[in-house]
Amino acid sequence: xxxxKQDTDLLPGNxxxxxxxxxxxxxxxRGGGTEPDADLALVLRVQAGDVxxxxxxxxxxxxxxxxxxxxxxxxxxEADDLVQDIFVSAYRAIGSFRREAKLSTxxxxxxxxxxxxxxxxMKRQNMLSIDDPAFGLASTIRAEDDPSPDESLQxxxxxxxxxxxxxxxxxxxxxxxxxxxxxxxxxDEIAAILKCSxxxxxxxxxxACRRLxxxxxxxxxxx
Amino acid sequence: MRCTHFRKxxxxxxxxxxxxxxxxxxxxxxxxxxxxxRELAELTQTVHALRQAEYPAMEPALxxxxxxxxxxxxxxxxxxxxxxxxxAYSGAAVGLLVxxxxxxxxxxxxxxxxxxxxxxxxxxxQQPAKGPAAAPKPPPxxxxxxxxxxxxxxxxDDVDVLSKKLGAAVPRTGASPExxxxxxxxxxxxxxxxxxxxxxxxxxxxxxxxxxxxxxxDRTKPAGAKAVAQATAGIDEAGIEExxxxxxxxSPTKPHVNGKGGKVGYGGVAEExxxxxxxxxxxxxxGPAGPPPAPGALESAWLERRGTASSEDLSVExxxxxxxELVQTYERKAKESPNSQVVLEGLLNAYNQAGxxxxxxxxxxxxxxxxxxxxxxxxxxxxxxxxxxxxxxAAASYRQAIGLKIAQPYFRVAKRRLQALEAERGTRP
Numbered sequence: 001x002x003x004x005k006q007d008t009d010l011l012p013g014n015x016x017x018x019x020x021x022x023x024x025x026x027x028x029x030r031g032g033g034t035e036p037d038a039d040l041a042l043v044l045r046v047q048a049g050d051v052x053x054x055x056x057x058x059x060x061x062x063x064x065x066x067x068x069x070x071x072x073x074x075x076x077x078e079a080d081d082l083v084q085d086i087f088v089s090a091y092r093a094i095g096s097f098r099r100e101a102k103l104s105t106x107x108x109x110x111x112x113x114x115x116x117x118x119x120x121x122m123k124r125q126n127m128l129s130i131d132d133p134a135f136g137l138a139s140t141i142r143a144e145d146d147p148s149p150d151e152s153l154q155x156x157x158x159x160x161x162x163x164x165x166x167x168x169x170x171x172x173x174x175x176x177x178x179x180x181x182x183x184x185x186x187x188d189e190i191a192a193i194l195k196c197s198x199x200x201x202x203x204x205x206x207x208a209c210r211r212l213x214x215x216x217x218x219x220x221x222x223x
Numbered sequence: 224m225r226c227t228h229f230r231k232x233x234x235x236x237x238x239x240x241x242x243x244x245x246x247x248x249x250x251x252x253x254x255x256x257x258x259x260x261r262e263l264a265e266l267t268q269t270v271h272a273l274r275q276a277e278y279p280a281m282e283p284a285l286x287x288x289x290x291x292x293x294x295x296x297x298x299x300x301x302x303x304x305x306x307x308x309x310x311a312y313s314g315a316a317v318g319l320l321v322x323x324x325x326x327x328x329x330x331x332x333x334x335x336x337x338x339x340x341x342x343x344x345x346x347x348x349q350q351p352a353k354g355p356a357a358a359p360k361p362p363p364x365x366x367x368x369x370x371x372x373x374x375x376x377x378x379x380d381d382v383d384v385l386s387k388k389l390g391a392a393v394p395r396t397g398a399s400p401e402x403x404x405x406x407x408x409x410x411x412x413x414x415x416x417x418x419x420x421x422x423x424x425x426x427x428x429x430x431x432x433x434x435x436x437x438x439x440x441d442r443t444k445p446a447g448a449k450a451v452a453q454a455t456a457g458i459d460e461a462g463i464e465e466x467x468x469x470x471x472x473x474s475p476t477k478p479h480v481n482g483k484g485g486k487v488g489y490g491g492v493a494e495e496x497x498x499x500x501x502x503x504x505x506x507x508x509x510g511p512a513g514p515p516p517a518p519g520a521l522e523s524a525w526l527e528r529r530g531t532a533s534s535e536d537l538s539v540e541x542x543x544x545x546x547x548e549l550v551q552t553y554e555r556k557a558k559e560s561p562n563s564q565v566v567l568e569g570l571l572n573a574y575n576q577a578g579x580x581x582x583x584x585x586x587x588x589x590x591x592x593x594x595x596x597x598x599x600x601x602x603x604x605x606x607x608x609x610x611x612x613x614x615x616x617a618a619a620s621y622r623q624a625i626g627l628k629i630a631q632p633y634f635r636v637a638k639r640r641l642q643a644l645e646a647e648r649g650t651r652p
Contacts, residue, residue, distance in 0.1 A: 067280035162276035
């Protein structure tokens, strides 16, 4: 399993080829001053009817979007479907992109809204996936997907505990926790994505941490 | 700082993003408040644990982009509604403008009331009032104004229809435009305000006496004896005048034959109603009694009255000859099939065009006897009776038509004519 903080994958469009963390990876427009310009140029090409330019935008932002979605849903198939839907929706709505926000923020807004909507729909339908973490299958699949098989048993157990604790959170708190602590998004950007105030983001984080306090106590004791 | 304020700032304090002044105030509160200090310690441990924990994301599938692009290939290109459509929207705006101008130009004509002559209404019938604003009355003038009695379109349409129905049996003279011009020639002049009975040519109004909406389904329906009796009783109660015997004999047409082979007679209803005091022959407006004139005699007499025949007179004469031939044709048809409502309606129109109101009335009466529940026939009888100067019969027939709920605008016309006739009767000495 790759540690997002030590992720050295080269993102598409990373011209300098420097190692980037996962948190930097999804923020393709968040880095230097040239990346938003590159996004903007691609957006203009897409708005002019160039579909291939949207392919480049997918390459630049799919990892960031997938990072959030895959942590919110419980299976790879659902994540794939949802990410496809997110990009198709973004393509449909790209004519309304007005450069008031960065493209990455705009895309994340679409992703978060669609993810929350999908989760709500799944809960309403009372769907119980075989990949539910409660059954342990998800962690098995994730372990199979894990690119680092040398991970110790203790590390896997600790990660499973964190996942289970986070999965118990309400969706709105969970997505804030995921974006802030695992995607390294600052609170003001999360507020821009969620279209709420920074105080609301801090408040959700506070309540989430209070909920997680009991769940993670065992983890802390183990540490 | 209070505890509530501290709890609002505890997360930024742990993250280290508080401004220096607020951070100092928070530290002072922590030093003073034991519960808040404990809360801070627990949350700091939780945040630390979260930061140390790993929640790795799954890697996107390698073919994610190709799958998305495949879906997008099926998507139509979406652009803002205004992009690349400036010409289309400009054209639409220009079209709307032109349409608005055209609509404003034709607006006054959209709500113009159709005239009765356009809707096959008898033109000699006084039209209902259209409100105070509409149709202002012409200023009174001592000069006589032309009073057009003939509705040309009716005669033309009826002849055409009858020609089709009778297999080109209806003769017509001259070319159509010339004929129509000739029809308009004999205009009668009457001063405005002249009573209907004093108007020359009011009775022989040459229009189709049948309202246009007569149901064709009723035409071959024979009437029962009971219905005829009811109709007869209704007329008798209303007080229909009897037609003088001399008038009947002087008419150019012979009595009609009913379905049983017996004579119905001109008196029709009146004969069955029993003897009544007959009107003096001199009161008849159509001239002295005598044998039926030979074909062409009427034209000759008319030409004698008119003096020398001009080209206009000749055209009128041709028209009269045509009308007479039409009457003869329909009389022959009526003898062959005396109960055919189609033939009788044609005969009614022929009498109307030929200016024979008495015969027209008798034919209408036959139609009423055949179908006493037809408001249209009652209306036609009322019109013919009015033209034949039988105001009581006309009033009774109008009442029957109104009672049978004749369709508009004939209902309105019937009511107005009935009122006029009753008023005229009330002023009569």
